Amino acid sequence: MNAPTKPIEAFLEREYPAGFVTALEADALPKGLSEDVIRIISEKKGEPAWLLEWRLEAYRRWLTMTPPHWAQVSFPPIDYQDIVYYSAPKRKADAPKSLDEVDPELLRTYEKLGVPLHERARLAGVAVDAVFDSVSVATTFKKQLGEHGIIFCSFSEAVKEHPELVRQYLGTVVPQGDNFYAALNSAVFSDGSFVYIPKGVRCPMELSTYFRINARDTGQFERTLIIADEGATVSYLEGCTAPMRDENQLHAAVVELVALQGASIKYSTVQNWYPGDKDGKGGIYNFVTKRGDCRGARSHISWTQVETGSAITWKYPSVLLRGDDSVGEFYSVALTNHRQQADTGSKMIHMGRNTKSTIISKGISAGRGSNTFRGLVRVTPKAAGARNYTQCDSLLIGERCAAHTFPTIEVRHPSARVEHEATTSRIGEDQLFYAMQRGLTAEDAVSMIVSGFCKEVFKELPMEFAVEAQKLLGVSLEGSVG
Amino acid sequence: MLDIRNLHASVDGKPILRGLDLHVGTGEVHAIMGPNGSGKSTLAQVLAGRDSFTVEDGSVSWDGVDLLAMPTEERARAGLFLAFQYPVEIPGVSNAYFLKAAVNAVRRHRGEPEYDAMDFLKRVKAEMKTVGMREEFLYRSVNEGFSGGEKKRNEVLQMALLEPRLAILDETDSGLDIDALRTVADGVNRLRSPERSMIVITHYQRLLDYIVPDHVHVLSRGRIVRSGGRELAHELEERGYGWIDEAQATPAAQGAAS
Numbered sequence: 068m069n070a071p072t073k074p075i076e077a078f079l080e081r082e083y084p085a086g087f088v089t090a091l092e093a094d095a096l097p098k099g100l101s102e103d104v105i106r107i108i109s110e111k112k113g114e115p116a117w118l119l120e121w122r123l124e125a126y127r128r129w130l131t132m133t134p135p136h137w138a139q140v141s142f143p144p145i146d147y148q149d150i151v152y153y154s155a156p157k158r159k160a161d162a163p164k165s166l167d168e169v170d171p172e173l174l175r176t177y178e179k180l181g182v183p184l185h186e187r188a189r190l191a192g193v194a195v196d197a198v199f200d201s202v203s204v205a206t207t208f209k210k211q212l213g214e215h216g217i218i219f220c221s222f223s224e225a226v227k228e229h230p231e232l233v234r235q236y237l238g239t240v241v242p243q244g245d246n247f248y249a250a251l252n253s254a255v256f257s258d259g260s261f262v263y264i265p266k267g268v269r270c271p272m273e274l275s276t277y278f279r280i281n282a283r284d285t286g287q288f289e290r291t292l293i294i295a296d297e298g299a300t301v302s303y304l305e306g307c308t309a310p311m312r313d314e315n316q317l318h319a320a321v322v323e324l325v326a327l328q329g330a331s332i333k334y335s336t337v338q339n340w341y342p343g344d345k346d347g348k349g350g351i352y353n354f355v356t357k358r359g360d361c362r363g364a365r366s367h368i369s370w371t372q373v374e375t376g377s378a379i380t381w382k383y384p385s386v387l388l389r390g391d392d393s394v395g396e397f398y399s400v401a402l403t404n405h406r407q408q409a410d411t412g413s414k415m416i417h418m419g420r421n422t423k424s425t426i427i428s429k430g431i432s433a434g435r436g437s438n439t440f441r442g443l444v445r446v447t448p449k450a451a452g453a454r455n456y457t458q459c460d461s462l463l464i465g466e467r468c469a470a471h472t473f474p475t476i477e478v479r480h481p482s483a484r485v486e487h488e489a490t491t492s493r494i495g496e497d498q499l500f501y502a503m504q505r506g507l508t509a510e511d512a513v514s515m516i517v518s519g520f521c522k523e524v525f526k527e528l529p530m531e532f533a534v535e536a537q538k539l540l541g542v543s544l545e546g547s548v549g
Numbered sequence: 550m551l552d553i554r555n556l557h558a559s560v561d562g563k564p565i566l567r568g569l570d571l572h573v574g575t576g577e578v579h580a581i582m583g584p585n586g587s588g589k590s591t592l593a594q595v596l597a598g599r600d601s602f603t604v605e606d607g608s609v610s611w612d613g614v615d616l617l618a619m620p621t622e623e624r625a626r627a628g629l630f631l632a633f634q635y636p637v638e639i640p641g642v643s644n645a646y647f648l649k650a651a652v653n654a655v656r657r658h659r660g661e662p663e664y665d666a667m668d669f670l671k672r673v674k675a676e677m678k679t680v681g682m683r684e685e686f687l688y689r690s691v692n693e694g695f696s697g698g699e700k701k702r703n704e705v706l707q708m709a710l711l712e713p714r715l716a717i718l719d720e721t722d723s724g725l726d727i728d729a730l731r732t733v734a735d736g737v738n739r740l741r742s743p744e745r746s747m748i749v750i751t752h753y754q755r756l757l758d759y760i761v762p763d764h765v766h767v768l769s770r771g772r773i774v775r776s777g778g779r780e781l782a783h784e785l786e787e788r789g790y791g792w793i794d795e796a797q798a799t800p801a802a803q804g805a806a807s
């Protein structure tokens with residue numbers, strides 16, 4: 068065929084709009100990792116002895132581990148001694164007491180990214196925690212949330228202000244030695260967000276964290292912990308960007324969610340880390356462990372992710388369905404363009420009775436992108452009446468991209484009902500020609516088809532962000548039609 | 550006025566149109582007939598701007614404008630409509646959404662106000678009645694799971710909505726039962742007007758009992774080899790295409806070699 072995807076390719080050539088660098092003086096450690104580096108990080112953050120011990124224990128475990136090789140991604144081995152493990156924008160005094168004390172250059176950075184931190188210009192009804200390289204620089208709406216007894220602050224602050232909560236829950240969902248990247252994170256994590264919603268409280272606004280990698284050679288290792296106490300409800304969203312650089316940068320985060328009896332947590336991600344250029348140079352390695360624990364009966368955890376960035380994405384947001392009648396959900400759109408690689412999916416572990424889970428995965432591959440869905444549904448011997456529905460759809464744009472699916476189902480209870488559906492389709496030159504013959508541009512046609520494909524996932528996103536996600540998908544696909 | 554001169558087009562280096570000439574005056578209806586594989590759909594798609602076909606030589610002027618220099622979607626917005634021989638399925642995109650986007654793209658180009666959802670629904674529902682489509686087809690994905698006849702009706706519906714200046718119908722009749730054929734022909738006849746030109750491609754003369762053309766052309770091996778009035782269609786019906794092919798075999802072979 069005569070270059071059937073010419074319009075697709077022209078469309079997929081795009082610029083990454085969040086690729087600028089902010090000029091700021093940083094307080095950074097030299098490259099390299101050792102027990103001393105961990106001690107310094109812990110000391111800089113004024114941590115209690117038990118937490119330093121916890122980090123060191125993780126580090127010793129990590130030393131005995133090897134990176135996972137089963138994922139459908141390829142990259143040269145990472146030199147873990149060539150990474151900076153701590154970098155923070157330099158501050159005049161100590162931590163800023165209010166937004167007025169935050170470096171205006173930083174505020175401008177977030178404004179440029181479309182995340183105004185000034186409460187006057189804030190996103191309506193959304194509280195934001197902004198994490199810049201290794202530290203949290205600002206959290207908005209703390210006071211209003213405090214009136215409901217809600218704690219929403221940086222992880223470092225939580226360690227200082229609410230050590231008993233941190234100690235009670237940290238590592239109880241993702242243990243230190245869970246996997247190679249989680250162990251690394253446990254040793255060196257720098258900051259992240261902490262949320263606690265007290266019993267019976269419905270959080271009155273969306274909570275969100277905006278992660279930004281700025282400094283060169285720096286890894287970002289954030290740690291997020293969200294606890295919804297009995298009967299509490301919260302919706303949380305994270306967004307991420309990074310400058311355009313030729314080197315790859317490592318992002319190895321851990322997110323732990325705990326839902327107690329009757330609690331509900333909705334966690335949404337719009338991930339737009341720098342994906343690298345069209346030849347695959349640079350970009351973020353996004354190796355993330357996200358897990359929710361439906362610890363109490365009738366609890367509910369829902370993951371929604373729109374993954375358009377990163378050179379490589381390796382993440383499997385999962386739910387442990389311990390409580391009887393608990394519900395786990397995973398809704399995902401993962402897009403890979405140019406040379407991007409994504410190996411993502413979900414694990415649903417049914418332990419309680421009458422537990423239910425849903426996995427809806429939409430993979431879009433364009434250019435030479437590679438997109439892999441990996442799913443595990445496990446029904447343990449005690450999980451009578453467990454039910455799972457998995458739907459896994461792939462959309463290919465052009466002729467050189469790839470999609471793979473690896474579903475695993477392990478059922479150890481005869482009453483379980485597990486359903487799996489999968490489809491693969493391709494945006495063809497004939498579809499584009501048909502739409503263009505009706506007066507639409509190739510871009511309109513692709514975005515129409517892509518939106519239709521992602522509908523089921525987008526409707527799970529909080530309203531304000533569904534629009535953003537749709538736009539982001541449009542930008543990420545620019546240059547995919549040729 | 551459409552003026553096609555000495556049009557040569559190929560796909561993957563294989564010549565398909567080999568020096569085609571055709572003149573279609575404003576307000577005229579031209580039928581193009583010809584055996585399978587003679588290049589009828591290729592002609593339609595080259596006119597519509599499909600880039601998998603390469604124009605090797607010749608020119609197409611449309612009301613004085615170089616048609617071949619226009620991007621596909623510009624041709625459509627300027628009023629060129631192709632009813633596809635094989636309408637394409639677009640899963641996940643509702644027919645209503647697709648039609649509204651198309652109609653508004655054309656209206657924007659004409660400087661007309663875009664339809665809002667209400668106006669559009671009113672208009673589209675009225676048109677659907679005339680082409681015999683039930684409302685549920687608005688909410689199904691574009692052509693997905695439509696029967697052959699439903700797809701063709703959907704093409705005529707789009708033509709009615711887009712009000713083209715030049716409509717090309719590529720075997721819109723094939724595979725239709727007599728009722729569907731009548732509905733399609735009615736839809737086309739309703740659109741006949743002194744400002745609108747039409748090229749009706751068909752394999753069978755049956756359609757021409759319902760859509761009476763001003764001129765009939767026979768396409769064989771990439772060229773128009775005979776032109777005439779309605780009676781030519783009947784002659785083809787009686788004698789088949791064989792005699793045309795035989796009569797043309799020698800000159801066409803020479804054309805390809807030169």
Ligand SMILES: Nc1ncnc2c1ncn2[C@@H]1O[C@H](COP(=O)(O)OP(=O)(O)O)[C@@H](O)[C@H]1O
Nearest residue numbers: 560561565584585586587588589590591592601
């Ligand atoms: N995309 C294509 N690739 C290769 N050959 C093609 C392609 N499209 C058409 N052809 C060839 O061109 C010739 C004319 O086809 P077509 O225009 O579809 O004929 P018709 O519509 O008159 O039946 C046929 O020999 C057909 O096989």
Ligand SMILES: [Mg+2]
Nearest residue numbers: 589590634720
């Ligand atoms: Mg044909």
